[in-house]
Amino acid sequence: MQEIHDSVDAAQAPQHLLDALQLVIPNCTLMAQQLPDTPISLWLIPPVFPTDRLDDEVIRRIWADTPYWIFCWASGLAMAQWLLAEPQQVKDKVVLDFGAGSGVVAIAAKMAGARRVICCDIDPISLAACRENALLNGVELEYLDDLYQAEQVDVLLAADVLYDQCNRFFLDEFLKFSSTVWVADSRVRNFSHPEYIKMDERSASTWPDLDEAKEFRNVSFYKTK
Template sequence: MAAPAALQAALGELLGDAQLIVETLPGTDLKLWLIDPRNMERAFNPEETRRILEEPPYWCFCWASGLVLARWLAERPEWVRGKRVLDFGAGSGVAAIAAAKAGALEVVACDLDPLALAACRANAELNGVQLSYSADFFSEADRFDLIIVADVLYDRANLPLLDQFLSRGQQALVADSRVRDFQHQQYQRIGLLDACTWPDLAEPAEFRLVSLYHASRDGVAGQPDNRE
């Protein structure tokens, strides 16, 4: 199967020999177009390093928090079944795809990066699900039952987004491996789960532990709202 041309070209501009391949994520039945792990085995030259730092290709990895969120929804479809869901900072689209496969009524993959949205489209097709797409979270109406978020709190400057998630959705489900100790009266930690980024980047053990937080506008955190 040939990799999506636009995504392969974009990856090639960063790392000339890098290839996208289809990978089945560990512990799931989900498949994604991801960077070939063999491309991560060599040293990068200074120019490649500069390009990667300036425009990181987040969309060609499945980060640990996204994998945790995808597994969580697959094992607990009641969180999304029959609901309208928005995946904030969708990246590869792994959590959005998991929500769609778990029976969500509608799933919007939202990301500022056009390449991420292209990756979401390619990965949705690969998994046989239909998503909608958005490049601007703040242009979306307050109409979602659940906002799902993975690996967005890596910078504490992003913590104010925790309030914004509840401005567009009745509930929020946030997974993060970088910032695990934030204090917010509406968010309750409901899980601490182990996962690694795929392909495996050999990250420190501390980044393999993913905290999962839930918040609800009505203040009842820790369980899905199953009202129709």
Template sequence: MLHVENPSVNIPNVLQAALHNVIPNSTLMVQQLPKTPIKLWLIPPVFPTERLDDEVIRQIWENTPYWIFCWASGLAMAQWLLEHPEQVQGKTVLDFGSGSGVVAIAAKLAGAKRVICCDIDPISLAACHANAQLNAVELEYLDDLYRAEPVDVLLAADVLYDQCNRFFLDDFLKITQNVWVADSRVRHFDHPNYVKMMEKQATTWPDLDEAKEFNLVSFYRSLP
């Protein structure tokens, strides 16, 4: 069951303003994610869809604030990291396309020495910072992958949904040879330096009632 806390307590102003730019009548709530100790500022499980006119719907599709959801792949990767802390324990980790910061927070809770949130969206980085405070962890923030120093592990959840993003698979390997990719939109991709390792069930939170095929997250790892 999704646990929702008091929605009116200390909502970060920058996040609330960014949300109102897209969905004027909505607010943010602290929600605890299933099978994790992680809490995030997210859109409510039920928001006033009857007030969404055509312009608002267009804004949502064209300017999706990805950080207002914990996407299935991010949740699955966060759960996996907490189940297998040895993957990041004592290491420097970069979370690419951080969104809400759920993967970065999980890596830090799992014992990573340093965790860097990397996202080109400044509001996503603000969400990562707010969510890090919620979970009492310290993260670092970077807005350009190509300014990243070498790290021990690179994590990427839900970044391959667009075919145009596939070039990142090569660029990741310039930063580390230890890359984990989780994606619910891509069942298989043909890349000589990556192999599919497993699948894990997860749901986007709040639940978007997506097709069940998007609740199965595939994990890929770079080859040594």
């Protein structure tokens, strides 16, 4: 694994990911960056990027077609750190990472000893990013673009997917695919669901750091009862 990270600095960003990014944010690039307190590296937007070029049209495109995979969001980072610290949660199990984004949680689950890990995301570019990030870290993942095509799994993980009120129904849908569901979230206040209980809380920042409000750095972990 060390050899992989020794070569990160010299790695060249995958062209198809660059093309997808630059359709939204022109002239922006990607860098392979190691995440805090993990051995994981991801292709992410640089910590400093040319905000002076973000005219109204670019900002509109960012809001309309947000490339979520160019950041490692706080909840995803917190869940990845937690999995690496608590590998028994996924060791030798079949795991599904819902709303995989950059694939950070899936990569962490595989590093923690999961037998199989499935990245599930409706966005084809996110799944492409998951593939490239898996290659960057030397792990093997599986890929799925429709939760309803998923098999029964031992553990379902979901980090930072409840930011939109419209997504809350997934808390019930997850139960159709696994009896063990872990949800990490920093956005929902007064979380309440009869099938989930709060188990833990960790602090993490989105990477690269977006200088988000302190409240969004407190990540809560919920598990099925």
